[in-house]
Every structure is written in structure tokens, then in C-alpha cells.
Amino acid sequence: MPRRAIVEADGGDAVVIVDQTLLPGRFETVRLATLEAAAEAIRTMRVRGAPLIGVTAAYGLALGLRDDPSDPGLERASTVLCATRPTAINLAWAVSLIADRVRPLPASRRAAAAWAGAGELAEAEVAACEAIGRYGAALLRERLAARGAPGPLNVLTHCNAGWLATVDWGTALAPIYRLHDEGVPLHVWVSETRPRNQGFLTAWELGEHGVPHTLVVDNAAGLLLQTGRVDLCLVGTDRPTRAGDVCNKIGTALKALAAREAGVPFYVAAPSSSIEWRHADPARIPIEERSALEVTGGRPVAAFNPGFDVTPARHVTALITERGVCPPSEAGLAGLFPERMA
Amino acid sequence: MPRRAIVEADGGDAVVIVDQTLLPGRFETVRLATLEAAAEAIRTMRVRGAPLIGVTAAYGLALGLRDDPSDPGLERASTVLCATRPTAINLAWAVSLIADRVRPLPASRRAAAAWAGAGELAEAEVAACEAIGRYGAALLRERLAARGAPGPLNVLTHCNAGWLATVDWGTALAPIYRLHDEGVPLHVWVSETRPRNQGFLTAWELGEHGVPHTLVVDNAAGLLLQTGRVDLCLVGTDRPTRAGDVCNKIGTALKALAAREAGVPFYVAAPSSSIEWRHADPARIPIEERSALEVTGGRPVAAFNPGFDVTPARHVTALITERGVCPPSEAGLAGLFPERMA
Numbered sequence: 001m002p003r004r005a006i007v008e009a010d011g012g013d014a015v016v017i018v019d020q021t022l023l024p025g026r027f028e029t030v031r032l033a034t035l036e037a038a039a040e041a042i043r044t045m046r047v048r049g050a051p052l053i054g055v056t057a058a059y060g061l062a063l064g065l066r067d068d069p070s071d072p073g074l075e076r077a078s079t080v081l082c083a084t085r086p087t088a089i090n091l092a093w094a095v096s097l098i099a100d101r102v103r104p105l106p107a108s109r110r111a112a113a114a115w116a117g118a119g120e121l122a123e124a125e126v127a128a129c130e131a132i133g134r135y136g137a138a139l140l141r142e143r144l145a146a147r148g149a150p151g152p153l154n155v156l157t158h159c160n161a162g163w164l165a166t167v168d169w170g171t172a173l174a175p176i177y178r179l180h181d182e183g184v185p186l187h188v189w190v191s192e193t194r195p196r197n198q199g200f201l202t203a204w205e206l207g208e209h210g211v212p213h214t215l216v217v218d219n220a221a222g223l224l225l226q227t228g229r230v231d232l233c234l235v236g237t238d239r240p241t242r243a244g245d246v247c248n249k250i251g252t253a254l255k256a257l258a259a260r261e262a263g264v265p266f267y268v269a270a271p272s273s274s275i276e277w278r279h280a281d282p283a284r285i286p287i288e289e290r291s292a293l294e295v296t297g298g299r300p301v302a303a304f305n306p307g308f309d310v311t312p313a314r315h316v317t318a319l320i321t322e323r324g325v326c327p328p329s330e331a332g333l334a335g336l337f338p339e340r341m342a
Numbered sequence: 343m344p345r346r347a348i349v350e351a352d353g354g355d356a357v358v359i360v361d362q363t364l365l366p367g368r369f370e371t372v373r374l375a376t377l378e379a380a381a382e383a384i385r386t387m388r389v390r391g392a393p394l395i396g397v398t399a400a401y402g403l404a405l406g407l408r409d410d411p412s413d414p415g416l417e418r419a420s421t422v423l424c425a426t427r428p429t430a431i432n433l434a435w436a437v438s439l440i441a442d443r444v445r446p447l448p449a450s451r452r453a454a455a456a457w458a459g460a461g462e463l464a465e466a467e468v469a470a471c472e473a474i475g476r477y478g479a480a481l482l483r484e485r486l487a488a489r490g491a492p493g494p495l496n497v498l499t500h501c502n503a504g505w506l507a508t509v510d511w512g513t514a515l516a517p518i519y520r521l522h523d524e525g526v527p528l529h530v531w532v533s534e535t536r537p538r539n540q541g542f543l544t545a546w547e548l549g550e551h552g553v554p555h556t557l558v559v560d561n562a563a564g565l566l567l568q569t570g571r572v573d574l575c576l577v578g579t580d581r582p583t584r585a586g587d588v589c590n591k592i593g594t595a596l597k598a599l600a601a602r603e604a605g606v607p608f609y610v611a612a613p614s615s616s617i618e619w620r621h622a623d624p625a626r627i628p629i630e631e632r633s634a635l636e637v638t639g640g641r642p643v644a645a646f647n648p649g650f651d652v653t654p655a656r657h658v659t660a661l662i663t664e665r666g667v668c669p670p671s672e673a674g675l676a677g678l679f680p681e682r683m684a
């Protein structure tokens with residue numbers, strides 16, 4: 001089994017991904033050799049998770065440029081990839097990062113440069129997750145020490161922000177893997193995350209790694225927090241604004257509210273590649289609406305299926321980034337990323 | 343199709359229920375002719391909803407007494423029924439109501455007296471729901487008038503508190519049916535209600551009645567409330583305390599928190615038969631834990647499956663009872679039910 005959610009293959013002719021629509025029932029990899037295959041994998045959520053869809057799109061652009069490295073080809077590939085999913089900023093960000101890098105080059109050199117750029121992006125995401133793991137683990141250790149009481153540190157998470165979502169390590173799960181490897185006792189409450197059930201991906205990942213965990217329905221978060229069964233919440237994010245409002249998988253905002261009500265810290269693991277640096281207005285983040293079929297399972301009933309919600313910064317205790325932990329605010333992010341706040 | 347969720351049959355030899363585990367896919371009725379059949383129907387949730395399980399248990403006791411009307415038979419039947427589900431108070435309340443009524447009688451007259459008592463209880467529940475419909479409809483009309491803006495009144499509900507849950511009318515759905523019948527434009531957001539998906543029962547009921555509605559996953563409540571798409575929340579309850587803390591289907595507390603955050607009223611339809619009159623301590627309400635299989639669907643993962651949570655009275659705008667609308671407090675309930683507050 002590959003330890004990474006996306007790997008280069010065939011001497012640079014393709015990438016291999018884990019088909020996440022088949023997990024946890026079946027572990028199968030899929031080879032993506034064309035722009036269209038990459039776009040389809042993102043659209044249908046064979047790959048998902050903000051950092052991973054950014055990296056997959058970057059490789060998709062490189063694959064597209066092998067077939068058509070012209071200026072129109074570059075623009076078409078960018079458009080196709082950016083249209084797959086709207087909310088996570090990593091996607092458009094990664095595509096424009098690579099496109100801007102190869103646009104000045106002669107057509108004959110674009111595909112190779114894009115491929116190299118995608119590889120560098122993947123490594124940068126892995127490094128960011130590894131750093132988030134270090135900073136987050138220190139924070140969680142402090143919480144466990146401050147709690148005093150015996151027993152494992154009880155963490156509640158939502159959706160999947162593990163290595164499946166991020167090439168390697170994960171964002172929210174990186175500190176958990178790290179602490180577990182260091183021998184710190186942990187237990188993770190895994191929220192099912194309807195309608196796509198990414199909680200099963202998280203449970204699968206944690207199980208493979210040997211981290212104790214328990215699956216609950218999304219509805220159970222209030223009871224768990226009310227009754228003192230959660231020491232802290234830790235989630236990823238698809239697009240936090242520069243002011244610290246956190247757009248993440250639908251249902252996150254409810255958990256943050258319940259955490260605040262219970263006096264439990266709510267942390268968000270946010271690599272800089274996911275941050276909306278351009279503005280501070282969460283109302284300008286496009287909230288993806290997916291097919292009603294994901295909710296109804298084909299039953300004849302009208303359904304509305306928004307994929308994300310926004311947790312206001314005031315309900316977030318801190319952001320965990322690859323440069324350290326900071327308050328969810330412009331000032332907090334500016335302290336770690338001054339060059340992005342110009 | 344019977345308009346009621348439970349009806350007497352075979353000249354008093356049985357009751358017929360709707361098998362709610364088959365809905366919305368299939369409408370099928372089941373004949374319950376023994377204590378054991380009634381207990382099984384409650385345990386497996388062929389019948390569910392606080393008022394309906396109370397009435398089903400009352401009939402179950404009568405059926406048990408036909409086979410064994412002795413004192414031990416009465417106690418055994420009571421024990422079997424009370425062990426089926428712990429949280430809704432209607433069940434134990436209805437069983438002891440009937441048991442206390444027939445205990446003084448000679449064994450030969452107990453079964454008939456219990457049957458009559460069960461029938462009276464069913465009619466009383468229907469009358470209570472009809473009254474809740476009247477008081478609730480007036481309240482909802484006021485909200486719609488106060489809102490001013492055009493368009494239907496948008497109501498968010500959770501679980502199923504319709505006629506399927508209550509013999510007839512429903513608790514939370516009674517005001518909705520009434521207003522719809524009066525021609526008031528309404529739209530209901532129906533929360534899926536994992537893990538048992540009672541939202542599909544609500545969607546089915548509303549569809550049969552012609553009330554516009556849209557199904558959403560439980561996670562979507564925060565977004566709907568944040569973005570002004572909900573005018574009010576209206577839910578039922580399995581056991582509110584005499585102080586107005588509301589034990590209801592898991593996930594209710596999260597919706598109430600989100601409603602408060604958004605400044606949206608949160609109403610609870612509570613017939614007196616569901617109220618815990620004996621004490622004001624929500625920690626003393628037994629929270630049912632059901633099989634992990636309901637969450638995992640058989641996948642090999644550890645799961646925790648609590649069925650209910652408690653919404654603190656301070657997050658509830660008002661209770662709608664069969665005697666009118668009141669604040670969720672001892673004083674509020676005492677104003678309507680002075681005889682229960684002795």
C-alpha cells in the first residue's frame with residue numbers, strides 16, 4: 001500500500017491515486033494519465049481534501065500540457081481543472097501557481113516544468129503537514145498536561161483531514177499521528193460526516209495507524225461535548241479567510257458552537273496553501289452545492305446539499321499552521337506570514 | 343391507508359400499526375396480537391415516537407393480560423414493556439397508568455379494562471396533538487406576520503414528530519399541517535436525523551399531505567440558520583423536564599445552539615404525557631444507547647450510538663403544549679398545569 005495519497009508513476013507519464021470512493025471497503029489505486037482523468041477524479045471525489053485536490057490539479061495540468069502545450073491548451077486545462085470543485089482554494093491556487101510558472105516558457109518545455117512544479121508542490125504540502133504535526137502535537141501535549149485527569153486525550157474531529165486528504169501526514173490528523181507515535185495516549189471521536197461519510201476514511205486511517213477511535217453520527221457532537229467526553233476539537237479547513245473565519249466541511253460550524261458552549265478548545269489545522277489571503281469576507285467564498293442524490297440515495301424527495309459552512313473566527317481557539325500556532329485573526333496570521341499580508 | 347399510526351383490529355384481538363422501518367420505501371401494516379409482538383415492535387422501532395410508543399405499550403399490556411391476567415402476569419408484562427426503550431417517558435408512564443387502573447380489578451376483568459384504557463389514552467393523545475396544532479399554528483402565524491418579508495414561512499424540524507410518531511396529527515408537525523390546510527404558505531427543512539433517518543419519515547408525511555419540504559443532512563442546519571433561510575425551528579420531545587430542559591432525538595441540542603446564535607426562535611411541541619413532572623434534573627434522564635450497527639452499517643469500526651441529547655431550557659424559546667404556549671420553566675409549566683406541579 002502506498003503511504004501517500006498520490007504518487008508519480010510510469011516515469012512521469014501518470015500519477016497513481018487511492019480511489020477514496022471505494023474506501024473503507026476496498027483499497028484500490030487508479031492511474032491518472034490525462035487531464036480529463038485528473039479532473040474526473042477530483043469532481044467525483046476519488047481524490048478529495050483541500051491539499052490533495054490542489055496537488056492532483058497541478059499534476060493534471062502537467063498531463064494536459066503533454067497533449068497540448070499551446071497557450072490555448074494551457075488556458076483550457078486550467079479552466080477544466082478549476083471548474084471541478086469551487087470551495088477549497090488550493091485547487092485554483094495550485095493551478096495558477098503552475099500555469100504562471102510555465103506560461104513564459106516555450107511550449108516544448110511546459111509539460112516537464114509543470115510536472116516538476118507539481119512534484120515540488122506535493123513535497124511542500126508534505127513538509128507543511130509534517131510541521132503542522134509538530135506544532136499541533138506540542139499544543140495537544142500542553143492540553144493533556146493542563147487537564148490533569150488520567151486517561152487518554154479525547155479529540156473530536158470532523159470529515160477527513162488525514163494523509164488521504166493531503167498527500168501525507170494530514171493536517172488535523174498530523175498532530176494525532178505524531179503524538180501517538182511518541183506514546184501519548186489518545187482517543188479520537190470521529191464524526192461520520194454526512195453525506196459523503198468521510199468519517200469512515202478517518203476511522204480507516206486511524207485504524208491502519210493503530211490510533212484508538214470511535215465513530216459517531218454527526219448529531220452526537222453536542223452530547224459528547226456537553227458530557228465532558230471531549231478535551232479538544234481539531235479539524236482541517238478548505239478555505240479559512242485571512243481574518244480567521246474557517247470555511248470547512250458542512251457541519252463544522254455546529255461543532256465549533258457546541259465546543260464554545262462546553263468551554264472546549266476548537267483548533268483548526270490550516271496550511272498556508274489553504275488560506276484565502278486576498279480578502280476577509282467569508283460571504284465571498286463559493287459554497288459548493290453537490291447532487292441531491294448524495295443525500296437522498298435516490299429516494300424521491302427534494303434535497304439541498306451544500307458541502308461547506310463557515311465557522312466564525314470567534315469560535316476558533318487557534319489556527320495551527322506550518323509556521324506555528326496563531327490566533328484566528330489578521331494580526332495572528334500576519335505574525336507568521338507577514339509576506340502574505342502585504 | 344390508515345390515517346392513524348395505530349388502530350384497533352379484529353374486534354379487540356389485536357392492533358394494526360404501520361411498520362415504520364419499511365418507510366418511506368414501502369407502506370406496510372403489521373398486526374400485533376401479543377405482548378411480545380408489541381414489545382418487539384417498540385424495541386425494533388417499527389413504532390417510534392414518544393406518544394406512539396406509550397399508546398402501543400398500553401395496548402401491549404392489554405394483550406398481555408388476555409394471556410395472563412394474574413398479578414405476576416401484570417407485573418411481568420409491565421417489566422417487558424418498560425425494558426424496550428428507556429428515554430421517552432410516555433412508555434413507562436402509559437404502562438403504569440394502565441397497570442394502576444387494572445390492578446384493583448379481578449383478573450377476569452383486567453384485559454378488557456386495559457384495552458379500554460389504551461383506547462382512551464390513544465384518543466387523549468390525538469386530542470392533545472390537535473390542540474398543539476391549534477396553539478402552534480397561531481404562534482407560527484404571528485411569526486410569519488412579524489417577519490414581514492414575502493414568501494413562505496421556513497420551518498426547520500428534526501427527527502419525526504408527525505402522525506407516525508403520535509397516533510394522529512403529530513406534535514411538531516400538527517401546527518404545520520393545520521397552517522397548510524388553512525392556506526398559509528410554508529416550507530419545511532427536514533433534517534435527515536442519522537442514524538435512523540427519521541427525516542425520511544417526515545419528508546414522506548409532508549409529501550403525502552402536500553406540504554413543500556426539502557431534506558438536508560443534519561450537518562446543514564448551521565449553514566441554513568447562518569444564512570437566514572430558517573424563520574423558526576420546531577421539534578418534538580421525548581422527555582422535557584418540569585424545568586423545561588428538553589431531551590429529544592440526538593442532534594436537537596446542536597440545532598438549538600445554532601438557532602440561538604442566529605437569533606431564530608426554537609419551539610418545542612410537548613404534550614403533557616411526555617413531560618418529566620417528577621424532577622428537574624436532566625442528568626437523571628436515561629439516554630438510550632442503541633446498537634453500533636445503526637452507525638457502522640456493519641463495517642468493522644468501533645462506534646458509539648446515543649439516541650438523545652438534552653437542549654437546555656435557556657436555548658428553548660417556548661413549549662407548545664395541549665393547554666397553550668408557555669416559557670420553558672417550572673413557572674411556565676405551572677401556569678398551564680398547576681395540578682402537576684404539586
